[in-house]
Amino acid sequence: MKRRDLLKAAVTLPLLPLLMRSGTALAHGAGTLATALRSRVRPGQTGWPATAEWERLKRDVGGRLLKLEPPFAQGAASPALKQLANPFAVGDNPALTQTSGWADAWTSQPSSYAVAAENTADVVAAVNFARQHHLRLVVKGGGHSYQGTSDAPDSLLVWTRHMNKIALHDAFVPHGCVGHMSPQAAVSVEAGAMWIDAYNAVTTHGGRYVQGGGCTTVGVAGLVQSGGFGSFSKNWGTAASNLLEAEVVTADGQVRIANARTNPELFWGLKGGGGGSLGVLTRLTLRTFELPEFFGVVAGTIQADSDAAYRALIAAAMDFYQRALFNPHWGEHLKFQGGNTLEAMMLFQGMSQQEAEQTWAPFLDWVRARKDCRITKPFLIATTPARHFWDAGFYRRYAPQAIVPDGRPGEPSDHYVWAGDHEQACWFIHGYQSAWLPASLLQAGQQPKLVDALFAAAQQWDFQLHFNKGLAGAPANSIAAARDTATHPQVLDAFALALIGAAGAPAFPGMPGAKPDLSKARREAAAVDKAMDALRAVAPDAGSYVSESDYFLRDWQQGFWGSNYPRLAAAKRKYDPDGLFFVHHGVGSEEWNADGFTRKG
The missing domain is CATH 3.30.43.10 (Uridine Diphospho-n-acetylenolpyruvylglucosamine Reductase, domain 2)
Known part of the structure; x- marks a missing residue:
């Protein structure tokens, strides 16, 4: 100046x-x-x-x-x-x-x-x-x-x-940690890489597994900083919990290495403290794991003929989940819809197709025996060689309907999005909320209350339970690693994250033909609110996942990070005392006006 x-x-x-x-x-x-x-x-x-x-x-x-x-x-x-x-x-x-x-x-x-x-x-x-x-x-x-x-x-x-370079390591030791940490397999990823890039390098070509996100176009750096859940987080934990080291540019323009022994508070804050608040990540190194032989899917839809039948279906589904799926093998979600419909889209690892079929047989037999419930979309139970799970060439050959390739001339042929995610391209959100549901609700004495809440919520708006976004039921080592992150502690005891959202077509400012119906958007947002109110009746203090949450959340510090917020705020004061980095409802943002241009007070 x-x-x-x-x-x-x-x-x-x-x-x-x-x-x-x-x-x-x-x-x-x-x-x-x-x-x-x-x-x-x-x-x-x-x-x-x-x-x-x-x-x-x-x-x-x-x-x-x-x-x-x-x-x-x-x-x-x-x-x-x-x-x-x-x-x-x-x-x-x-x-x-x-x-x-x-x-x-x-x-x-x-x-x-x-x-x-x-x-x-x-x-x-x-x-x-x-x-x-x-x-x-x-x-x-x-x-x-x-x-x-x-x-x-x-x-x-x-x-x-x-910035999208990726490098695999057979024996990585973080800076300054020789003698304190054993060498381990890992991958270093620059901040601009997408998860499809990481999966191609680590799994398709490297034969290893890295815990990332489900949507292939999500950025690696942003997901890790938010906590980061993928389909198999119930086994391998969050992306943040598998961060070994980061290179980050802090507000003073310094390039810092952050790991468990070097700038440890910065390192901890980057693991789930939210992107854009503590610095600019330029490179991340994540541990990788031995790849199982297969990944698998179970997908189908059931419709009940009456409200009473739907309540019985929900009760049977939650009892089945608690008995058979509440373990590290299973992830992804059940969707509860209007019209008394239940849709399953579950993924599994560490099991054969036959074992998965045997697992689901009792529940599907129960459905078929009912006169008031019908399978409207036949259940698919199938496995895929795990090394091909993110292999675009494999899907083009065997399941082209499962993916939507980039398709532009000259672009990488291995870039695709899942067909189910394609509808989110440039969407205009009407309302969105999340809540971690404690595993105590799965106990026999609590399940009737949970079922009532799920049924009541479904009468207001469609919603999903993402079981892989709650770590209850995960192995002890994954729980311990996630405990040492800034993510809300409730994730450790949650069996699922409830997600409720509504959205419309793209509506960028100045976009020809963009006419968002704000009256409709507000009605749908109100319905989302009512659905979440029904769930919060049995989880009144439930926290929210920072990446999938309500823009208007009032007590966002508690809602996103719970008891971890004071420690995050201390890291913010240390590494960005003047508030250069600002994002809506990010750490330290309470000191600024909503647009981030004027400091309060």
Whole structure:
């Protein structure tokens, strides 16, 4: 910032010497000044970087500074319109996000500029520039944030999409941990890589398993920082609990290594403390595991003929889950729908197809014996060689209907999304909530209350129980590893995460043809609220998963992190005392106004 700009801003003279320092002193002084100014700078305001200063940043990052424009400025001729059904193409556009907005909450709007980072030095340059010029800083990798944390108008974006190198290790020991930790198999992943990239490297080509997320286009770094659940988390825990080491650029522009012995509080905070609050991750190293021979699926739909029959079906399903599926073999979800419908989409590991069929036989026999319940979609029980579970070539040959490939000329042939996830491309959220349900509800004396709550919720809106997003029933070592993360402690005792959501078609600002029906959105959001109220009647203090949660959650510190929040806040004060990093309902965000531009008080 130039001296005359400070004078125009009426900054008092005693602060001016801060600008005369260099190196670390300058970095510290700029942070102190930002606190004194109590606000960040927008385009057109005094202090917004001059063209020459943006050009200097562009040189510092090897020309990789992009001036972003509204993606639909050309109207019906806008190239972005053709991308919206393809999440890979959306991710390749720095002006777009994988969620287009949330009714009465936020809408996706591009940053003013973006640094298309290709290395850690690019990230350092962007962080330093944002700090020194008091800019709103945003970080985007996969861009999947439901709560709009991966974009903001009038900001500088650190876009890590092109940082996607992956390296496998046979015997990794974190920095400074020789003699304290045994070497173990691991994978190092740069911050912009998607989970399909990690799975291709680790599983399809490497024959190992890494605990990641279910959606293939989600960014590795964002998922780990939120906690991170995949279909098989009931066995291998969360992505965060398997983090061995991270490279991170903190608010002072320093590149830090974080692991169990080096910057341990930063390391702990990165494991589930939420993305975008403590620094910019540039590289992560995650442990890998021996791959089982098979992964498998059980999928089908049952419809009951009356409310009484549906209540009986729910009771039978929950009793069956408690007796046969409440263990490390099983993950994914049951969906409870209007019309008295129950849909199963369960995945399993460590079992043969015959064992899975034997496991489900008693429940399916019960359904077939009922005159008031019908299997409307035949149950599929099948296994896949685990090494091919994320192998696009395998699916193109044997199950093309299961995937939606990227399909653009010249793009990687191994990129695809699951067909069931494709409907989320650029969706506009009407309402979304989550709640961890304690395993105590599965006890015989508590199951009737649980069944009543599930039935009551289904009368309001469709919802799902994701069993892999609660760690009750997992092995002791996975529980212990997850306990040493910032994720809400309730995850350790939860048998499932209840998810309730409603959404509409893409509705980016300025998008031709985008006409979100806000009246409908509000009605559906109210129905989502009522469904969650029914579940919270039996879990009144249930916490929420930060990545899949209510934008309007009031007591979000307790809701997302519970007793872990004070420790997270202490890490925030240590590594980002001036609040450079801000996201909605992120650690320390209570000190700022909703848009992240003005400090409260």
